[in-house]
Amino acid sequence: MEELQDQRAEEPALSVTTVFASLAELRDAPGYSPKAISERLINSLGTEAAAPLLGVAEDLLDRWASGEDAPDAEGRLQLADLDALVGHLHGAFTPAQAMIWMCGYNVHLGARPIDVYRIQGSAPVIGAIRASALGA
Template identity: 50%
Template sequence: MTDELKIDTVIIHFEGKSIPAVVRDGAVLLPKSLASPAPRVRSYRILGLTGSPRDLRIRSVKPSASYSTAAVAKRVIDVLGNNTVAALLGVNQDRPGRWASSKAEPTEENRMQLADLDAFTGHLLATFTPEQAVLWLEGHDPHLGARPLDVYRLEGAAPVIQAMKAHEQGAFA
């Protein structure tokens, strides 16, 4: 075969779930849920492709300045504001600004919380206008049974992101 098949996304079937994954430069970028710490993935069945799933390999994962702690902190502060970020992460108000300016490094737990908050803000901005986002975050969401901000503080990003996806798809509880 002389022509290389180029794909932007694939579907990985794992533990009875279909999970979308991105293919970039011939490498599948696994979602975090499959990548850490020791995935139990034995094989991938990629829809629409012929050949063995074993032919598909991840070449490397490269660090990127756009995902540095400072860059992530700056992004979430730009979207939500320093005080809101501090409140959502449960840290002193000076912490996010110090992380954004590289004057301090967050703990491992805070780095994971920042990554979740970054994903959360990305979904928020993809789903709502800024004005709608404020109303939705502070209002009662039927999918969550509470205010999304309160659920985020108690349970983290995952259930709130799921509620955003449900809202986007027009699902109502």
Template identity: 60%
Template sequence: MNLGGLKEAPDYGPRAVTHRLISALGNNAVAALLGVNKDRPGRWEAGQDSPNEENRAQLADLDALVGHLHSAFTPAQAKLWLEGQDPYLGARPIDVYRLEGAAPLLEAIRAFEQGAFA
């Protein structure tokens, strides 16, 4: 199986992924989660600039996280949850993501889905 072409597949290229993320979370949240300037995601989406390899990996990771968020929350709830205080994490999910990546957030989403903090 050759997956080499997947990197440039239209639905998984940086423009498409950035568009999905901006649509789901808003430009400022995407920039904050990725730790880039606020103008960067919009430039990637418009094709005016390309993310480096590290940012491409971060985009893919965040795209997967958004899929999990939307399995547990509505889009509006997902935005609120990311920026609010989560009892499972003991911090704001957006801050935890920046420091530790997606894994702790996935655990917190699972805890929420299981009613751990209902």
């Protein structure tokens, strides 16, 4: 805990106003729109894999990616959650390693990461990815 406090003491002060002003514009940023995230997930995973992970029909995901339809608030959160998970997987593993890791038993999680994601979302799985990347 002291290490964390020491690190924070060395960091420059961050203005809350600056952070929230930047976040206010995020929804309109091209790479963060539901359409862009849907396209990215389809390109990374394919529609057949991404749609069930999001809990939506393949044709609905395709409509989100084309901009023909837009997800509701829950759908936007699901897109962001899966997008974060895929980003961490790409950062830590090759595609083949990611597939093996997601479908294999993980001691840190006490289950297969894919099953944990389906039940609890990306947070615990991302934690396990980070632990794995750091050699835990």
